[in-house]
Amino acid sequence: xxxxxxxxAAEEPRRAYRRFRSTKxxxxxxxxxxxxPAGILLVLFLIIPVIxxxxxxxxxxxxxxxxxxxxxxxxxxxxxxxxxxxxxxSVGNTAVFALVVVPVQAGLGLLLAVLVNRRMRGITAFRxxxxxxxxxxxxxxxxxxxxxxxxxxxxxxxxxxxxxxxWQGADWLNDPNTALGAxxxxxxxxxxxxHMIIWLAGLQTIPEELYEAAKMDGASxxxxxxxxxxxxxxxxxxxVLVTITIAALGLFVQISVMTQGGPxxxxxxxxxxxxxxxxxxxxxxxxxxxSLIFFIAVLVIALxxxxxTREKD
Amino acid sequence: xxxxxxLTTAPAESxxxxxxxxxxxxxxxxxxxxxxxxxxxxxxxxxxxxxxLVFMFxxxxxxxxxxxxxxxxxxxxxxxxxxxxxxxxxVFDRVPVAQFMFNSVLVTVLTVGLGLxxxxxxxxxxxxxxxxxxxxxxxxxxxxxIVPFETIAVPMVYWVAQxxxxxxxxxxxxxxxxWLNTYQVQIVPFIANAFSxxxxxxYFSTIPKSLDEAARIDGASWFTIYRRILVPLSGPAxxxxxxxxxxxxxxxxxxxxxxxxxxxxxxxMVGVQYFFQLNTAWGEVMAYTSLITIPxxxxxxxxxxxxxxxxxxxxxxx
Numbered sequence: 001x002x003x004x005x006x007x008x009a010a011e012e013p014r015r016a017y018r019r020f021r022s023t024k025x026x027x028x029x030x031x032x033x034x035x036x037p038a039g040i041l042l043v044l045f046l047i048i049p050v051i052x053x054x055x056x057x058x059x060x061x062x063x064x065x066x067x068x069x070x071x072x073x074x075x076x077x078x079x080x081x082x083x084x085x086x087x088x089x090s091v092g093n094t095a096v097f098a099l100v101v102v103p104v105q106a107g108l109g110l111l112l113a114v115l116v117n118r119r120m121r122g123i124t125a126f127r128x129x130x131x132x133x134x135x136x137x138x139x140x141x142x143x144x145x146x147x148x149x150x151x152x153x154x155x156x157x158x159x160x161x162x163x164x165x166x167w168q169g170a171d172w173l174n175d176p177n178t179a180l181g182a183x184x185x186x187x188x189x190x191x192x193x194x195h196m197i198i199w200l201a202g203l204q205t206i207p208e209e210l211y212e213a214a215k216m217d218g219a220s221x222x223x224x225x226x227x228x229x230x231x232x233x234x235x236x237x238x239x240v241l242v243t244i245t246i247a248a249l250g251l252f253v254q255i256s257v258m259t260q261g262g263p264x265x266x267x268x269x270x271x272x273x274x275x276x277x278x279x280x281x282x283x284x285x286x287x288x289x290x291s292l293i294f295f296i297a298v299l300v301i302a303l304x305x306x307x308x309t310r311e312k313d
Numbered sequence: 314x315x316x317x318x319x320l321t322t323a324p325a326e327s328x329x330x331x332x333x334x335x336x337x338x339x340x341x342x343x344x345x346x347x348x349x350x351x352x353x354x355x356x357x358x359x360x361x362x363x364x365x366l367v368f369m370f371x372x373x374x375x376x377x378x379x380x381x382x383x384x385x386x387x388x389x390x391x392x393x394x395x396x397x398x399x400x401x402x403x404v405f406d407r408v409p410v411a412q413f414m415f416n417s418v419l420v421t422v423l424t425v426g427l428g429l430x431x432x433x434x435x436x437x438x439x440x441x442x443x444x445x446x447x448x449x450x451x452x453x454x455x456x457x458x459i460v461p462f463e464t465i466a467v468p469m470v471y472w473v474a475q476x477x478x479x480x481x482x483x484x485x486x487x488x489x490x491x492w493l494n495t496y497q498v499q500i501v502p503f504i505a506n507a508f509s510x511x512x513x514x515x516y517f518s519t520i521p522k523s524l525d526e527a528a529r530i531d532g533a534s535w536f537t538i539y540r541r542i543l544v545p546l547s548g549p550a551x552x553x554x555x556x557x558x559x560x561x562x563x564x565x566x567x568x569x570x571x572x573x574x575x576x577x578x579x580x581x582m583v584g585v586q587y588f589f590q591l592n593t594a595w596g597e598v599m600a601y602t603s604l605i606t607i608p609x610x611x612x613x614x615x616x617x618x619x620x621x622x623x624x625x626x627x628x629x630x631x
């Protein structure tokens with residue numbers, strides 16, 4: 001009587017285990033089969049190119065060349081930092097762009113999100129309007145603004161009208177002092193709606209009761225924002241900052257369409273420089289090195305941002 | 314939600330009114346003024362967001378001389394003066410618009426469609442099946458999210474130029490190397506997408522596993538469970554991924570610029586290059602950019618709600 005239960009108990013799990021093993025085996029094959037298409041494609045078009053970028057950066061490979069690539073060690077990296085002033089200027093331009101765009105775009109996006117985060121007649125229409133530039137291709141936006149930035153273009157005539165002729169504007173994209181600024185303004189205009197939506201989603205996760213409690217305590221709207229809204233938005237803030245930063249560091253299309261890096265390299269960026277070297281001038285090895293430097297910079301900045309925004313918790 | 318809130322606050326308000334009428338009225342007036350200011354602010358922002366596009370559409374209807382003439386006044390934003398569709402006819406004369414449109418639609422539909430199938434299957438395997446190495450694969454996929462496409466674009470040109478491909482030559486299927494100047498080079502590298510896989514994995518793991526178990530007892534295969542149970546239950550996830558992959562596919566620029574030199578295979582965005590000559594005909598440029606923007610705007614306005622919730626979902630879950 002006391003002996004039987006243990007044997008039954010021992011028999012039962014073993015049988016269950018065998019059945020478990022066989023379904024587990026089938027499950028493994030099913031799992032591998034269903035991930036295979038995506039897995040193979042990711043290996044072919046993501047993993048291999050990453051490895052290739054790494055490997056090519058230590059060679060003198062050219063896009064079309066009769067000679068096989070030759071190992072050149074750190075030459076490409078040395079060249080970037082010591083013998084290529086355009087690269088250094090591109091790094092500077094990219095940094096300026098990111099340093100302005102990240103806070104301004106995030107801040108404006110949050111302001112818009114707060115403005116449209118209420119139930120009011122016509123509020124959806126405003127959300128749609130603020131989002132329209134986001135769905136418009138950056139290529140189209142760049143061409144359009146290039147046209148508006150012309151010396152005799154719309155922007156200057158608007159400045160003239162608003163200031164009653166007191167300020168004449170500038171030849172925005174042809175002046176090294178204003179070209180990058182002009183591209184910054186346009187870039188913020190284009191993407192701010194995207195971040196407004198992300199902030200809005202964050203705002204809507206904050207429970208209404210917290211605001212009611214704050215109001216009960218007599219908190220002013222500003223106090224409600226700093227004590228309820230802002231702390232509730234921390235996870236959203238991390239996401240918004242990291243995505244804007246990565247996007248800002250990758251600045252390319254605007255440059256390619258509007259200025260080609262000019263005038264006198266005042267708008268050249270890291271990615272633009274890499275594409276110019278690797279594609280237009282066929283120096284794949286050197287371009288891969290620049291890409292690698294860029295990737296490491298993105299990685300480091302994203303990690304630092306995550307760390308900084310987390311520590312405050 | 315709003316109804317209940319008004320209900321619960323109503324007695325408190327009436328009590329306050331009973332005590333003193335004047336402060337209540339001023340608070341109401343204040344709220345009304347607040348609303349007016351809000352609408353003014355929103356309208357100002359609305360103008361800032363819309364004027365470039367209005368300017369684009371309006372200019373596309375005017376000859377260049379009219380555009381320049383109108384630029385100093387409000388007329389720049391109004392379809393007045395010498396209005397016609399001439400610029401649009403000019404665009405059709407200058408570039409094969411229909412061919413570019415066809416290419417873009419083909420590339421976009423295939424990238425999004427195949428992407429939905431391939432990435433949802435991967436998401437299924439990662440969220441609902443227990444197999445060896447699952448955790449490692451999931452970690453690798455999440456890690457690849459950090460790789461910006463720009464960093465691998467140039468090495469990728471080098472890579473795809475060496476991939477094998479099948480070609481038809483005089484009715485015979487032959488073997489060749491190099492994906493440059495093909496449709497597949499614009500589609501295949503963008504089908505699998507780590508972020509889409511991640512979103513599917515997240516969404517599928519919210520659906521109860523007991524459904525799978527019941528179906529397994531009835532003898533359904535894993536693929537059947539995916540196709541007959543998970544896919545029909547995951548409409549929002551499919552919509553999110555479709556929208557998030559539709560925009561970049563339609564807007565592709567850097568990649569086709571590098572890998573497609575043949576005019577008849579190029580997408581609409583690369584087509585803009587044909588308009589920049591010594592004397593740019595801006596009216597025609599505006600007509601072309603309007604033409605390639607209108608389809609996306611229509612899709613956006615029709616599916617506006619889905620767009621907004623998709624972007625929101627990507628932010629909340631990412």
